[in-house]
Each structure stands twice: as structure tokens, then as C-alpha cells.
Amino acid sequence: MMEWEKLLSLKRQGDILKRLRKEQDETRLGFEVDYDRIIFSSAFRSLQDKTQVIPLSKTDFVHTRLTHSLEVSVVGRTLGRRVGKTVLEKHPYLETIHGYHFNDFGAIVAAAALSHDIGNPPFGHSGEKAIGAYFKTGQGTHFKTFLKYKEYQDLIDFEGNANGFKILTQSRPGVEGGLRLSYATLGAFMKYPKESLPKKPSPNICDKKFGVFQSEVCFFNEVAYELGMLSRDSSHMSYYRHPLAFLVEAADDICYTIIDFEDGINLGLIEEEVALEYLINLVKNNIDSKKYAALENSVDRLSYLRALSINTLINETVSIFTKNETAILEGTFDVSLLDKSVFKAQIDDIIKISIAKIYNSQEVLEKEIAGHKVLITILDVLTTAIDHHNNDSKSNYDKLILKGFASKVNYKGLPLYEQLLNCCNFVASLSDGNALMWFQKINGVF
Secondary structure (H helix, E strand, O other): OOOHHHHOOOOEOOOOOOOOHHHOOOOOOHHHHHHHHHHOOHHHHHHHHOEOOOOOOOOOOOOEHHHHHHHHHHHHHHHHHHHHHHHHHHOOHHHHOOOOOHHHHHHHHHHHHHOOOOOOOOOOHHHHHHHHHHHHOOHHHHHHHHOOHHHHHHHHOOOHHHHHHHHHHOOEOOEOOOOOOEHHHHHHHOOOOEOOOOOOOOOOHHHOOOOOOHHHHHHHHHHHHHHOOOEOOOOOOEEOOOHHHHHHHHHHHHHHHHHHHHHHHHOOOOOHHHHHHHHHHHHOOOOOHHHHHHOOOHHHHHHHHHHHHHHHHHHHHHHHHHHOHHHHHHOOOOOOHHHHOOOHHHHHHHHHHHHHHHHOOHHHHHHHHHHHHHHHHHHHHHHHHHHHHHOOOOOHHHHHHHHHHOOOOOOOOOOHHHHHHHHHHHHHHOOHHHHHHHHHHHOOOO
């Protein structure tokens, strides 16, 4: 069974001395430092131009990845604090002996939730698929011969979660350990603590996707060992989740379920009266009918139902976690928290209409098609130039490309896998607008 005193480790990459909670400066706790480092990072700032629902949308009221991440962190902080309170009541030694407070749980979940989308490419999930398709069926297929199976799998199933872990932890000249976040926050960040192969070996929620590229496997093993995470497979890097990762996932699920739905209403993709009915079905046991009836305009009604829906699902999530804490620590809880919710049918109904009306809307599909072309083009030009560099066959165009990207992509003296992964990392780091700018430059549009 996992142990909370290990799971709440304040250790950071490169630490020699142990960091003790009871010795922390209460005015600037280590877990709160994690949040600060993430929010001031350039990778986080780029999320302001990565749209959450409608790629390249310039509509003011549509959420970006940045505003979505901030909202997920707010929900995550509340979930963490409330779960922390119940955990400390059940395990008082964590406070009396080790000095942990319920706010520590909130700070860890808030930081991990803040960074949960930090590795996502532009243009939403179609960006991940575009990068993977380049190596699986596009011009990048010829690299397969020169890569190990797991290395190639990392590329053809390029995963924003794994890229996020890379961004948070990768060393650069003069910057050892990336953001040097606490191991507790890194553990909570890791929703899918496994490598890319074997692919979906079980229906366990841990196996839904993967969370670590081959380039970070050794370091994640170190993090997992420090945290006391339970190994699932001795032949592959695979662990049961850090318990707080369930709360990060729940915070994300709550926000995208309710707030993407709200964006769909504001964009006119979902009829307002129909949408309000779906939300009322979710909160009908908690709604203040008199207060709701007094709201005169649709914006206020929608705002009220959104807030009530989020609060309802927060209460539900805390209840489910508390009831299943032992199973979670043992690694036997194998679904998302909200999969056990009494509101699952209502949640599924909302997601179903969001898929039909928002994610599959003509506007989204058209712009995702354009985004796919943009990312494939940038990736092809860049990897081709590096390939020619490796083979001493650079054309003048290749030389120009490498000069243009020299400060952005590390490729000199590295194995092919790391070169290609760094190209993917660069493409994924682009905002929607920057990706379009590079595409236009490559195609001679000024």
C-alpha cells in the first residue's frame, strides 16, 4: 500500500538533503513554489494562444488552454484541500509528526492541475494526431528502421501528457531539472504513469494513454521510487497512480464537461433552452428555485447553473475519493472518480451533446483540418533538414531551415530519437498563432 508521508514528498530533482515539511517556511511553502514556477514559465504562457474548444477562435468568451488550466487549478485546489482535511482526520500523524496541513494537498493538486495541459500541441487533440500521423503514415515513416520499438511508439502515438512531463523536467544548458518541481506535484501530474508500450494492456484507467517518453523513463522511475508508487509490471515502466492524480483528472473532467458545454452555448452551437435543461438535470436536487426564477437574463441563469454544477461535482468527487481511499492507496481503484458518480448519466448526456454539437461542429472540423496541415508541414521541413544534416547531404534550403530553428531545437550531437522528439516538442510548444506564422514563412507568405 502507498503511504501518504512518502506521497507528499517535497524532494526536487538534484536534492541531496531531505526536505522536511515541518521545517518549511509557512509564508512560502515548497508546493506553492511549484505553482509559481509553472505560472511564470514560458510554456504555460503559450497556452493563452491555444484555444480549448475552437482552434484559432478570436471570440472573446471562448476559453483558451490557459483560462481552462487556471479554472482546473481552482477546482483542483478545492478538491485537494477538502480531501486533505479528511485524510488528516483519518491519519492524524501526518500533521502531528510530519507537519502536513490540508492546504498542502490543495497546493499539490492546484500546481499539477495548472500544468495538466502544458504539453499539448496547438489545435487541440488534432495536433497530437497530426504529429503521430507524420511518423506513422506520412513522410516520417522512414525513420522507423533507425529507432527502437518504444522510441518509435513515442512518436506515432505522440502524447501531450508525456510531453508535459518532459517540459516540466527536462534539463537545458544552465537549467538543470527544468522547473525542478516537487516530486509530489510531478506524481500528481502523472495521470498515466506508464511508457508507450505495451499499448492499452488493460482497461485500468492508468493504461488509457501513456505519460512518459523513453527520454524521461529513468527520471520518472526515480520520482516513483521516492513517492513509493506501486509498480504494476516488472518488465515495463508502469505504476499505479499517485492518489492525487485522481483529483487532477477529476478537476479537468469537471471543467471541460461544464465549461466546454458553456462555450458551446455562448457560440450558438447548442440551443440555450436545451442546454439549461441538461444542467438543471444535473443540479435539480440542489437548485434554489426561488433564486433561479429571479434571474432575468440567460447569462445570469447559465452562470448560476454552471457554478452550482461545479460545486455539486466537487462534493461528489470528494465523497467518492474518501470512500475509496484505501483502494486508491492499494492500487485497486481502476477507474476515474467520476465514473463512480451518481451523476454519471447526466455527465454522459452533457458530454454526448458536446461531442455532437461542439467537437464535431463544422467550424471545429475545418480548422482542425487546417491545423493538421500546418503542423505536418513544419515537422516535415524540420526533420528533413536534420536528417540531411545527419547524412551530410544538406541543401542550401536545409541550411536556412536549421539556421532559422537553431535556437529553438536542440539536434547537434544527439541520437536520432532525441533529435526527432525535440522537433516534436518544439512543434507542440507553438501557440496556434505561432504555428500559423511558421507555416506561412515556410510557404513564402510574408
